Amino acid sequence: MHDLPALLTKIDGYAAANPFPEAPRELFEPCTYMLDLGGKRLRPALLLMAAELFSDTIDTALPAAWAVELFHNFTLMHDDIMDAAPLRRGQPTVHTRWNTTTGILSGDVMLIQAYRYLTSFSNPAVVTELVKTFSRVATEVCEGQQYDINFESRNDVALPEYIRMIELKTAVLLGGAMEMGAICAGANPADAEHLYHFGRLAGISFQIQDDLLDTYGDPAKFGKQVGGDILQNKKTFLVLKALETMPAGNRHVLETWLQTGPETPGKVDAVRAIFDQYKIPELAAAEKKRFQAEAFTQLEKVGVSEARKVALRQMIGNLLDRDR
Amino acid sequence: MHDLPALLTKIDGYAAANPFPEAPRELFEPCTYMLDLGGKRLRPALLLMAAELFSDTIDTALPAAWAVELFHNFTLMHDDIMDAAPLRRGQPTVHTRWNTTTGILSGDVMLIQAYRYLTSFSNPAVVTELVKTFSRVATEVCEGQQYDINFESRNDVALPEYIRMIELKTAVLLGGAMEMGAICAGANPADAEHLYHFGRLAGISFQIQDDLLDTYGDPAKFGKQVGGDILQNKKTFLVLKALETMPAGNRHVLETWLQTGPETPGKVDAVRAIFDQYKIPELAAAEKKRFQAEAFTQLEKVGVSEARKVALRQMIGNLLDRDR
Numbered sequence: 001m002h003d004l005p006a007l008l009t010k011i012d013g014y015a016a017a018n019p020f021p022e023a024p025r026e027l028f029e030p031c032t033y034m035l036d037l038g039g040k041r042l043r044p045a046l047l048l049m050a051a052e053l054f055s056d057t058i059d060t061a062l063p064a065a066w067a068v069e070l071f072h073n074f075t076l077m078h079d080d081i082m083d084a085a086p087l088r089r090g091q092p093t094v095h096t097r098w099n100t101t102t103g104i105l106s107g108d109v110m111l112i113q114a115y116r117y118l119t120s121f122s123n124p125a126v127v128t129e130l131v132k133t134f135s136r137v138a139t140e141v142c143e144g145q146q147y148d149i150n151f152e153s154r155n156d157v158a159l160p161e162y163i164r165m166i167e168l169k170t171a172v173l174l175g176g177a178m179e180m181g182a183i184c185a186g187a188n189p190a191d192a193e194h195l196y197h198f199g200r201l202a203g204i205s206f207q208i209q210d211d212l213l214d215t216y217g218d219p220a221k222f223g224k225q226v227g228g229d230i231l232q233n234k235k236t237f238l239v240l241k242a243l244e245t246m247p248a249g250n251r252h253v254l255e256t257w258l259q260t261g262p263e264t265p266g267k268v269d270a271v272r273a274i275f276d277q278y279k280i281p282e283l284a285a286a287e288k289k290r291f292q293a294e295a296f297t298q299l300e301k302v303g304v305s306e307a308r309k310v311a312l313r314q315m316i317g318n319l320l321d322r323d324r
Numbered sequence: 325m326h327d328l329p330a331l332l333t334k335i336d337g338y339a340a341a342n343p344f345p346e347a348p349r350e351l352f353e354p355c356t357y358m359l360d361l362g363g364k365r366l367r368p369a370l371l372l373m374a375a376e377l378f379s380d381t382i383d384t385a386l387p388a389a390w391a392v393e394l395f396h397n398f399t400l401m402h403d404d405i406m407d408a409a410p411l412r413r414g415q416p417t418v419h420t421r422w423n424t425t426t427g428i429l430s431g432d433v434m435l436i437q438a439y440r441y442l443t444s445f446s447n448p449a450v451v452t453e454l455v456k457t458f459s460r461v462a463t464e465v466c467e468g469q470q471y472d473i474n475f476e477s478r479n480d481v482a483l484p485e486y487i488r489m490i491e492l493k494t495a496v497l498l499g500g501a502m503e504m505g506a507i508c509a510g511a512n513p514a515d516a517e518h519l520y521h522f523g524r525l526a527g528i529s530f531q532i533q534d535d536l537l538d539t540y541g542d543p544a545k546f547g548k549q550v551g552g553d554i555l556q557n558k559k560t561f562l563v564l565k566a567l568e569t570m571p572a573g574n575r576h577v578l579e580t581w582l583q584t585g586p587e588t589p590g591k592v593d594a595v596r597a598i599f600d601q602y603k604i605p606e607l608a609a610a611e612k613k614r615f616q617a618e619a620f621t622q623l624e625k626v627g628v629s630e631a632r633k634v635a636l637r638q639m640i641g642n643l644l645d646r647d648r
Binding site: 023024026027078081082100101104105107108109111112113115116118119124125127128131132135136138139142143145146147149150 | 347348350351402405406424425428429431432433435436437439440442443448449451452455456459460462463466467469470471473474
């Protein structure tokens with residue numbers, strides 16, 4: 001079995017051996033720039049770990065792993081334009097460093113390159129299944145992004161709608177990556193589907209944890225500014241859970257805070273106090289655990305030995321065990 | 325054999341039977357809007373005609389035909405943003421009617437839907453070949469768009485570079501559509517390749533004709549304003565051919581005109597007079613005919629009876645026989 005550093009070495013090696021074409025430079029240079037900004041390569045690593053459940057040779061799955069990473073970076077490039085985000089990982093976003101036209105066109109070609117990698121498998125049945133899964137999930141990611149945009153201008157988003165949005169926008173891609181890993185390794189369809197749900201449910205759990213950490217994370221460990229979501233009035237799991245939990249007559253207190261600007265003194269503490277009063281962090285942690293448990297139930301069902309599952313279980317476990 | 329109206333009826337019928345999903349409405353409504361703006365459905369018709377060279381049943385090729393039309397509309401949606409175009413076919417462009425975010429995201433999902441249609445073939449070998457051809461051509465279309473953008477800010481574009489740009493940006497998609505039609509109908513790879521080159525070369529010829537008509541077309545027949553390219557200082561085949569043909573010392577006369585605004589009195593007549601002086605329309609027509617002849621040489625090589633080729637020969641012949 002390969003550990004995470006070994007998988008990342010494989011992924012980096014494959015990427016280095018498969019650069020973008022050189023010309024036209026203006027089209028492909030931003031693609032290379034985007035990938036060079038870094039990132040944890042979580043999705044390709046999960047794809048390879050899923051493949052390794054079923055097969056000792058995972059190198060053949062590398063084109064699919066890289067396709068998923070390209071897709072992820074395509075979504076980031078286009079999302080950054082839609083969000084008018086100036087920075088990504090501390091560096092200028094593509095549309096900031098170049099311009100919107102470049103951000104659109106280089107993103108488009110990255111998505112198309114992702115598909116090209118999927119056609120590099122010698123077995124046409126594998127290509128077909130990969131393109132099907134990839135396209136289904138890619139469609140859902142676009143749908144999730146649209147719901148996320150819609151929610152910004154709505155004041156009546158219910159918690160189940162939010163869960164569905166994060167499921168589409170981010171969780172299904174984790175599930176899709178694992179399903180594709182299973183397909184690459186010749187797993188049966190039932191096992192591929194269990195892995196899809198494992199990744200999907202773990203992804204929802206991970207997003208809820210993300211919302212929790214943004215408000216309650218340890219500033220020393222959390223990469224971003226703790227309380228950022230509150231300052232930006234984001235409708236996170238915590239906000240929606242609070243609005244769902246609070247007596248209707250009290251909601252206006254939270255709603256009023258969420259209409260103030262980011263400079264309002266005491267904003268983070270005040271909103272956090274409301275969350276605390278209604279035990280929102282505990283409720284969120286419980287919901288996160290519920291999805292996590294559902295995810296692992298899916299992994300149980302995959303028809304391979306426990307020994308083969310250790311690495312994947314540990315990887316997802318580590319991702320989901322960041323408490324504060 | 326089906327005539328063009330019969331093919332268009334098939335294409336419209338397939339489109340009507342395969343609408344976009346209803347939700348999220350904000351994502352898919354612009355896709356429907358874009359397709360409802362019209363268009364000649366040239367690419368899907370060519371794909372079906374290519375399929376009909378080899379097979380009497382062409383309905384099975386409809387998903388690929390529709391995929392190519394979706395791809396074409398995806399490029400239009402994103403190109404309209406890049407060109408800041410307010411109108412398309414006399415109606416507001418998607419990013420004008422909605423906004424840039426919508427134009428990007430709805431375009432993205434249209435491209436992904438195109439791939440989904442390609443996976444609907446029951447034979448995985450066909451799916452694989454279709455996705456390969458489609459992705460290769462789609463990459464080239466992005467490259468062509470990038471070169472087109474690059475050329476706007478360059479003053480030293482040579483004619484062969486221009487030919488290569490129009491080949492990538494528009495011609496390869498016509499070729500790719502025909503190659504995909506051949507793949508759908510189970511043609512052998514050599515015939516599929518001949519059809520690709522037939523469409524590609526005809527596409528270049530068609531683009532040169534387009535440039536000619538923009539300046540020399542009959543205003544009563546030409547859909548757009550005759551002389552529009554000259555008014556906008558576009559580096560068309562005519563301009564680049566003139567710069568190539570004129571003695572170096574005379575070029576500044578044309579170059580000066582091409583730096584003036586669209587309101588400059590007498591601009592179209594003056595530039596046209598320069599073209600006439602150097603016999604540019606005749607040279608362009610000869611070049612158009614050369615590519616046209618090369619195209620038909622490729623069609624000759626396709627290993628089916630002359631009788632089966634009549635419809636395709638006539639269709640491309642009609643497209644390329646608009647003189648003025």
